[in-house]
Amino acid sequence: MEDGQRMYSQQGGLTNMSGNVLPQYNMGQDEPSDQRKQEIGDILQQIMTITDQSLDEAQARKHTLNCHRMKPALFSVLCEIKEKTVLSIRNSQEEEPPDPQLMRLDNMLIAEGVAGPEKGGGSSAAANATAAASGGQPDSAIEHSDYRAKLAQIRQIYHTELEKYEQACNEFTTHVVNLLREQSRTRPIAPKEIERMVTIIRKKFAAIEMQLKQSTCEAVMILRSRFLDARRKRRNFSKQATELLNEYFYSHLSNPYPSEEAKEELARKCGITVSQVSNWFGNKRIRYKKNINKAQEEANMYAAKTAAAAAANVGSEGGAAGYNVGGGQAGMYMNLNGGDNYQSSDNSVGDNVQNQVNALRHVISQSGGYSSDSMHSTPASMYEQHMNQQITPHSRSQNGSPHDPKPEDSTDSWCAGAFMQGLDGDGDNYDGSSDEPGLKRPKI
DNA sequence: TTCCATGATTCTAA
DNA sequence: TTAGAATCATGGAA
Numbered sequence: 001m002e003d004g005q006r007m008y009s010q011q012g013g014l015t016n017m018s019g020n021v022l023p024q025y026n027m028g029q030d031e032p033s034d035q036r037k038q039e040i041g042d043i044l045q046q047i048m049t050i051t052d053q054s055l056d057e058a059q060a061r062k063h064t065l066n067c068h069r070m071k072p073a074l075f076s077v078l079c080e081i082k083e084k085t086v087l088s089i090r091n092s093q094e095e096e097p098p099d100p101q102l103m104r105l106d107n108m109l110i111a112e113g114v115a116g117p118e119k120g121g122g123s124s125a126a127a128n129a130t131a132a133a134s135g136g137q138p139d140s141a142i143e144h145s146d147y148r149a150k151l152a153q154i155r156q157i158y159h160t161e162l163e164k165y166e167q168a169c170n171e172f173t174t175h176v177v178n179l180l181r182e183q184s185r186t187r188p189i190a191p192k193e194i195e196r197m198v199t200i201i202r203k204k205f206a207a208i209e210m211q212l213k214q215s216t217c218e219a220v221m222i223l224r225s226r227f228l229d230a231r232r233k234r235r236n237f238s239k240q241a242t243e244l245l246n247e248y249f250y251s252h253l254s255n256p257y258p259s260e261e262a263k264e265e266l267a268r269k270c271g272i273t274v275s276q277v278s279n280w281f282g283n284k285r286i287r288y289k290k291n292i293n294k295a296q297e298e299a300n301m302y303a304a305k306t307a308a309a310a311a312a313n314v315g316s317e318g319g320a321a322g323y324n325v326g327g328g329q330a331g332m333y334m335n336l337n338g339g340d341n342y343q344s345s346d347n348s349v350g351d352n353v354q355n356q357v358n359a360l361r362h363v364i365s366q367s368g369g370y371s372s373d374s375m376h377s378t379p380a381s382m383y384e385q386h387m388n389q390q391i392t393p394h395s396r397s398q399n400g401s402p403h404d405p406k407p408e409d410s411t412d413s414w415c416a417g418a419f420m421q422g423l424d425g426d427g428d429n430y431d432g433s434s435d436e437p438g439l440k441r442p443k444i
Numbered sequence: 445t446t447c448c449a450t451g452a453t454t455c456t457a458a
Numbered sequence: 459t460t461a462g463a464a465t466c467a468t469g470g471a472a
Contacts, residue, residue: 445472446471446472447470447471447472448469448470448471448472449468449469449470449471450467450468450469450470451466451467451468451469452465452466452467452468453464453465453466453467454463454464454465454466455462455463455464455465456461456462456463456464457460457461457462457463458459458460458461458462
């Protein structure tokens, strides 16, 4: 109230804090100046001591003050002072830009389908996420619905809490505004000051809102990692898929790097993604090298299996059917040498093709298909000759990846020479890869 | 419960 | 960009 006392100018008029003379309110021009001073001094004194009085006394005093004829003038002065103060505070608090962290949280919640419009939000986000992670696995639908349900639960909790928060914020703001308006009857409170108070309250509540959003984001992240993390949802490939992959691998043992087309074909046949095919071959190569003894057993098994399958196929179709082994797993295996399935991209011939050819020769000769001699006068013989010329260690795949194993070192890196000797028994190291695109094993 | 197989990921090098 | 290597994490058999 020191300020109030300073409001008196030495000239006897009311001044504001800047020392400007304030307008003379209806104080009665005929009253002596000393008396006016005395009255205002009394009012100020009463205001100063009002807090020392009992509640009843204060109420009575308040009423008296409210009815005092000088009250409006004094109130105006105090309002002006307050306005100046509030302005200075407000000027120091410029409009702040939106909190970037809050914006990030908002964006993420919208992207995840938790915030924003319900229509398709959570479910479509879940669908996209699961579709991306599942790679078309059959059980993805179950996990998708699970994920969707959990996401919907999070969404519901988030919206409930947000509603509570908004309600609490509004209630508290209304309460404070009403309180300030009530108080504005007895003390100068400018509307701008009330606005500022509302802003402060909302800012405080915004911190709570941020926590809510952050917690929700964390929950969504945990949900995603739990449901969509591929490692957690690893499933072994079907037996048939593994068989197909192994057949391809062991038939291309000297150069087990399927081209993109071959990968796509394998992926399609195995019901997995191209990435999974790539992963499988990556793992297979490294694990084959690490445990070559076991791998040899496996390779022998596949070679025998393939030869048997081919023999059965040829036998069932009669000798004239010859090399048409395009159907079935064995067919795929054999077709690697020039059939329809895998040859088109890299023209590589199966490493153990010699075994197969020998087996086929044996079976076909027994079934009267053709003799060893007859082969030399048929297109098959040309193919055979071609293959026999391909004794160069290994070919690179046709797509020419910079990391394709070089012919010189691929044998070493794969120990394929020794392994193929184990398979062939004749040390042929049969690769049969062709640099001539489009050379296909003709049907006999 | 333990151990092994296996699919996926990450990092590094070429 | 791809392959190799190491590693992680899970599934499944013993």
